[in-house]
Amino acid sequence: MHPCVRLPLVASPVAFATGIALGSFVTLLLTHKRLRRPPYPASLLRLRKAELTGSARGAYFNAEDAPEWLRGLFFDPALQRVLLREWEDAAWRRRAGWLGTDLIHNPEGNGVQVVAYFWDAAALTLTGVVKFGPAAESHRGLCHGGAMTSLMDDLCGHICFFSSGTPWCGATVQVNCKLMKPVRVGDVHKLVGRIDRQETKEKGGKPLTKVFISAELVGERGEVFASLEGLSIVPVVMSTIDDAVSKRSWISSDGVLRDSGWLL
Numbered sequence: 001m002h003p004c005v006r007l008p009l010v011a012s013p014v015a016f017a018t019g020i021a022l023g024s025f026v027t028l029l030l031t032h033k034r035l036r037r038p039p040y041p042a043s044l045l046r047l048r049k050a051e052l053t054g055s056a057r058g059a060y061f062n063a064e065d066a067p068e069w070l071r072g073l074f075f076d077p078a079l080q081r082v083l084l085r086e087w088e089d090a091a092w093r094r095r096a097g098w099l100g101t102d103l104i105h106n107p108e109g110n111g112v113q114v115v116a117y118f119w120d121a122a123a124l125t126l127t128g129v130v131k132f133g134p135a136a137e138s139h140r141g142l143c144h145g146g147a148m149t150s151l152m153d154d155l156c157g158h159i160c161f162f163s164s165g166t167p168w169c170g171a172t173v174q175v176n177c178k179l180m181k182p183v184r185v186g187d188v189h190k191l192v193g194r195i196d197r198q199e200t201k202e203k204g205g206k207p208l209t210k211v212f213i214s215a216e217l218v219g220e221r222g223e224v225f226a227s228l229e230g231l232s233i234v235p236v237v238m239s240t241i242d243d244a245v246s247k248r249s250w251i252s253s254d255g256v257l258r259d260s261g262w263l264l
């Protein structure tokens with residue numbers, strides 16, 4: 001037989017093997033992030049903040065995933081890393097009655113994402129690492145103003161919860177957001193918010209506190225992309241479900257602020 005006629009017969013097993021190898025490689029690439037994840041919840045209950053640095057053992061976003069200029073947050077002893085189970089453990093989230101994915105804290109999300117929050121209890125300051133993905137786009141290559149506003153709403157709500165010993169203690173009632181510079185799809189910025197002041201008065205025989213919050217979204221060179229003047233009121237019962245999830249409290253240890261949902 002002429003060699004040209006024999007070639008396809010020899011090439012086909014080679015092509016088959018190459019196809020299998022390529023297929024496996026692509027599958028491995030697609031599942032890589034999932035495989036890297038530690039088993040829940042035990043590992044995240046055990047880990048100290050200093051250990052939440054490498055993707056192999058930490059939460060879904062860790063120091064090694066952060067840009068260089070934000071890496072220090074993961075090692076600053078004044079800051080507690082915040083780990084809420086509903087952000088980290090999708091299966092538990094479903095079991096516990098959530099209906100969907102968090103607008104801001106979805107590990108699989110590709111819109112606006114706070115990938116790590118750090119709480120400074122002494123300064124009543126909350127700092128977040130924020131990623132802006134393609135699902136936050138409006139103008140070509142630029143993010144929707146609603147992405148920044150949603151982000152500020154999230155900070156306003158959480159700063160109020162972190163400063164309180166009890167869950168679901170309040171509600172955000174105003175999110176006044178100033179959009180100052182366009183945010184690009186793919187940007188990673190720092191969100192810094194604080195409680196400026198609190199005013200308590202009696203309402204219907206019970207104390208009611210207004211919590212005044214301000215925040216800024218800043219870039220690597222200190223440029224301010226957006227700012228917030230927010231107001232939350234405490235206490236307000238937002239959840240109508242009376243169960244163990246609604247009665248969660250904070251566990252503060254080893255540089256991590258966790259909710260007691262990790263024990264449920």
Ligand SMILES: CCCCCCCCCCCCCCCC(=O)SCCNC(=O)CCNC(=O)[C@H](O)C(C)(C)COP(=O)(O)OP(=O)(O)OC[C@H]1O[C@@H](n2cnc3c(N)ncnc32)[C@H](O)[C@@H]1OP(=O)(O)O
Pocket residue numbers: 084153154155156157158161165166167168171172173174208210231233236248249250259260
């Ligand atoms: C421990 C482990 C836990 C782990 C677990 C953590 C879970 C951590 C989840 C966090 C999640 C956060 C995520 C993002 C934050 C949200 O998304 S929070 C949800 C968005 N917010 C809302 O849906 C709030 C909607 N608003 C409401 O339901 C009602 O307005 C409220 C909040 C119940 C208040 O109504 P109300 O009780 O009738 O209050 P009202 O008497 O009208 O007002 C009380 C005072 O506040 C003032 N006020 C009320 N609204 C306003 C306003 N919009 N502007 C200015 N002032 C106002 C009033 O003027 C009044 O003050 P005074 O006039 O007496 O001085």
